[in-house]
Amino acid sequence: MSRQERKMEHVNLAKNTSSITPNSDFDAIRLVHRSFPETSVDEVSLMTSICSIEFLSPIYINAMTGGSHETGQINEAFAKIARATGMAMAVGSQHAGIRDPQVAESYRIVRRVNPSGIVMANIGAGAPPDYAKKAVDMLEAQLLQVHVNAPQELVMPEGDRDFHGWLKNVERMVQLSPVPVIVKEVGFGISRETIRQLRDIGVTAIDVGGRGGTDFTWIENQRRADKTYDYLRGWGLSTVTSLLESHQAEQDMAVCASGGIRHPLDALKSFALGASAVGIAGPVLRSLLHDGVEQTISMLQSWQAELRTLMTMVGATSIPAMSDVPLVILGDVKTWCDVRGID
Numbered sequence: 001m002s003r004q005e006r007k008m009e010h011v012n013l014a015k016n017t018s019s020i021t022p023n024s025d026f027d028a029i030r031l032v033h034r035s036f037p038e039t040s041v042d043e044v045s046l047m048t049s050i051c052s053i054e055f056l057s058p059i060y061i062n063a064m065t066g067g068s069h070e071t072g073q074i075n076e077a078f079a080k081i082a083r084a085t086g087m088a089m090a091v092g093s094q095h096a097g098i099r100d101p102q103v104a105e106s107y108r109i110v111r112r113v114n115p116s117g118i119v120m121a122n123i124g125a126g127a128p129p130d131y132a133k134k135a136v137d138m139l140e141a142q143l144l145q146v147h148v149n150a151p152q153e154l155v156m157p158e159g160d161r162d163f164h165g166w167l168k169n170v171e172r173m174v175q176l177s178p179v180p181v182i183v184k185e186v187g188f189g190i191s192r193e194t195i196r197q198l199r200d201i202g203v204t205a206i207d208v209g210g211r212g213g214t215d216f217t218w219i220e221n222q223r224r225a226d227k228t229y230d231y232l233r234g235w236g237l238s239t240v241t242s243l244l245e246s247h248q249a250e251q252d253m254a255v256c257a258s259g260g261i262r263h264p265l266d267a268l269k270s271f272a273l274g275a276s277a278v279g280i281a282g283p284v285l286r287s288l289l290h291d292g293v294e295q296t297i298s299m300l301q302s303w304q305a306e307l308r309t310l311m312t313m314v315g316a317t318s319i320p321a322m323s324d325v326p327l328v329i330l331g332d333v334k335t336w337c338d339v340r341g342i343d
C-alpha cells in the first residue's frame, strides 16, 4: 500500500468514528460555580500565545493530512476554515511532501489560502533531523509539531518497529528548527516522565494529544487483516490526566491540550487545567466531510462564542486567568492523582 492510500484510509476510518466518547475523563473535572462573576462577555479575550507566537483563538485545528491530491483538497478546506475563524492550524505529517516535491503542494496550499494565518508544520520524531527545517520552510510555518506515535507505528502493519534514538533525534530537531518546536502525541497522552525527558533536551512546548478521542490503535487495527490488537483500544493517558501530569512535572512548559475535546466545556476545563490552547482534529474532519466548509466554520465560530460565554460564567476574562478557576477532581482521575502523587 502506498503512503497516499494509507493517509486516505486514516481519513476514512476517522470520518466514520463516533465523535462522542463515553466516559470521558473530562466528566471527572468539575469547575466550581461562582454566583458573582463580576465581568461581562465583552471583556473576555480569547487571545493566547505559545512560545511567544500569538494566537487570535485558543482553539486550533490539529494535524491531520496531506500527501495526495485528495488530502490536499482537505487541507485547502481546513485552511479556509482556519482563515474564516482566525484559528491556527497544523498540517499532517510532511514526510511525503519532503520526499516527493510533486505532492508538496498538498501541504503548501494551506499557506496560499491563508497567507497571514498561524500554520504549524508537522513531522515525526523518527524522521531525519534536517526535515525540521524543510517542513517549516515548505509552509513558512510559525511553529513545528514533532509527533510521537510509537503505539500507532507498532499496530500499523507497515509501521516502524525500532524506536532507538527518537529522543536524540528530537533534540537535534529542536536545534535545527528555525521556529519553536511543540512535541505532540497523537492520542496516547504524555506522562510526567516523558515531560522531564523532553525538558532535558530543550523542548519548551507540548501538545499532550491524549486518549479520549481519535484512537490510532483502533484505526491501525482496522487496517490489519488479523485485527489482533482490538484489546489495545483506549491505550495511553487521557488528555485530562496528561494535563495534570504536565502541571506537576514542569510549570514552565507551554501546554496544548488535544485528544477527545467534545465541546467548549471540555476546552474550558483544559484551560483551567493549565492548557494555553486546545486542538481538535477528528470532530473538524467529520464536520467537514459530512457537512462542508460553511457549516464547519459556523460550528467553530459557535464554539468561540460559547467559550466567551463559559469564561464569563466562571469569571475569567483571559486564557491565563482560567488557571485561577477552582476545580474538583472526582473518581478515577482522583485515584490516578493520588497514586501518582499529584496534588
Ligand code: FNR
Residues within 6 Å of the ligand: 010, 011, 014, 062, 063, 064, 065, 091, 092, 093, 122, 145, 146, 147, 184, 185, 186, 187, 209, 210, 212, 213, 214, 258, 259, 260, 261, 279, 280, 281, 282, 283, 285
Ligand atoms: C491525525 N493526527 C495526526 N497527528 C500528527 O501529529 N500527524 C499526523 O499526520 C496526523 N494524522 C492524523 C490523521 C487523521 C485522519 C486524524 C483524525 C488525526 C492526530 C491528531 O492531530 C490528534 O492528535 C488526534 O486525532 C487526537 O485529537 P482528536 O481527533 O481526538 O481531536
